Amino acid sequence: MTSSSSPLVLSLLLFASLTGLLVLAPRSSPLPPATPVAGEEEVGVVVGAGKDGGGGVEGRGGDSDDLALFRRATLDAGEGAAMAMAPAAPKVAFMFLTNSDLTFAPLWERFFEDHGDRLNVYVHADPAAKLRLPPTASFRGRFVAAKPTRRADPSLIAAARRLIAAALLDDAANAYFALLSQHCIPLHSFPRLYETLFPPKAAHHHRLPSYIEVLTGEPQMLSRYVARGEDAMLPEVPFDRFRIGSQFFTLARRHAVLVVRERRLWNKFRAPCLPEKEDSCYPEEHYFPTLLDMADHAGCARYTLTRVNWTGSVQGHPHTYTAAEVSPELVAELRQSKNSTYSHMFARKFSPDCLGPLMAIADTVLFKD
Template sequence: MMPSSPFVISFLLLVSVPVLYVLAPRILPPKTLPSIPDRDEIDDLALFRRATLASAAGGGGGDGLRRHPAVPPKIAFMFLTNSDLSFAPLWERFFHGHERLFNVYIHADPSTRFLLPLTPSFRGRFIHAKATQRASPTLISAARRLLAAALLDDPANAFFALISQHCIPLHSFRFTYDAFLADPGAPAPSRGDGALHRRHRSFIEIVAGDPELLKRYVARGDNVMLPEVSFDQFRYGSQFFVLARRHAVLVVRDRRLWNKFKLPCLKSREDSCYPEEHYFPTLLEMQDPEGCTHYTLTRVNWTDSVGGHPHTYQLPEISGDLIKDLRTSNSTYSYLFARKFSPDCLDPLLKLADSVIFRD
């Protein structure tokens, strides 16, 4: 006769609870996309703390122009990649002759296999990288690592340009450099320590009011972003930006908003999950809206996007007229960079380099 007393039934139920607790995650599909591994988060926090302390000790909270008058301000070109740097030869032509005015930093996904040889400006410029993937905050972490590495590496880095491996320059280096330093929309110089100092703006797209913005805001859950970020404060913009030094420090120092944006999106809302397009615009809009241009300097063609990817320019499309069209902008400046280009565009772009691209 099988035991059927209430005691036995209660005992079996009690035993089954921990078993279900262990087995359920292996049987049921996950409700969220993968989160950032704890080990990666700990490593990043240590890196960001070092960058923040070093910037504070060196007076780097400003625009990097105050305590090193003998050293010209530099641009940190930060390449975020998961494939070959196919356009390195074009960038090498862009950099040539301006070695005192720039630094290169590369964050390459650890799974990346580089088959093409690196040009001189890119050799030995890799930072310690972690795995990245779409629809996850890992792309934010990668950009923050690049910023931290650049802050630690050279106190003369005054601007921090995030670039993809599919990106090309649209103007000469000198034109690009002068555009950053001579921003006509920046506040008038202020007097400090007996000298005039300009607080340069960051070139970052910051947009509100998009019809799809609510879907993106609730990608992690209906009320998850509260109370740190209300829907009225939530912004979006291009993944690619140029930050002034004080904003680079602000980003690596941030913990409050990061604790929200690092949360994984719900799997059911994966199509609305673009953390890297929201974190930086939202943070800077909340902290220093007047210090930002609200537009990006990287041209992207979204007219025939596929799966969240912009149009990729192919070999037959490359021409001098295309370069001139890509420069056209409604903002104060023409676009300085453009993406996305297929690797086989390199040769025709090199042929246009001196006659069109670097001829301002």
């Protein structure tokens, strides 16, 4: 070997060594601890980006730690990387967005039982909330670094994006991302949900649809569109591309990556509404359906898997079921879509006193398909 070739050889060896380290290294590094739940000293972070889990309401979001998390999720957890690393069985990421106790954790625990190899759980708990009920096994240690949230505020969009980014980075096998609240319950068994999301005969799982409600022509469309001002959404979102939908959805991985990567529409929807228009400001119901409809119209099922009853709604809140209303008949009603073309997998909104009656019919009704 000549002296003139030595630097080139050494450079090649160094490059090969660095490449090997990158390939063999873990895909996510340890991150700061999440805000602990009362009585759960060992609840830690799975993935997250908050430096302290606190701070003011992120109504206009875009903090540097969030941006770093979203950028990392975009670069490290894209669809191509997931396909290369994920095992044969894809997983469902259950993402709970909460500002109160996880009352229905025992019911979800029953739902998750014996299926832990095909799911992951993530919880974004508002740091201002005092969660008194200790999480059950599936929830323990699954809290991500969180920031305060507020209803009818972009902070809910930011929290959902934070959950999605966390789930993307945590496990390359996560193929679907279901956003739920503490008031949601399952309506079918886990095997039934899994077969719905991943049909046995599906040729390409990576092209499966996202289950997100996308509505047009609603009476409140115009008032919601101009809530920030007549032309505030232009030019990125013309009125004919503005959409409304449920806050709760189940996204395919390619759309989850799109959500954490996107910036242009987020800059529009995070802008504050005019004081006189606050009753029409629900950005968490607009951003996701508008974005996905504009980006991949054909890739959205255009309905959500989470049933909600808006009959008799109060101050923008849907009907809240009480213990006296829980019955096999109610479950059967909630499962059916309006035109009976598909079955709902989840439902909301249930009061805490429903836990006992729901547990009583879990095996005989809820999880008996």
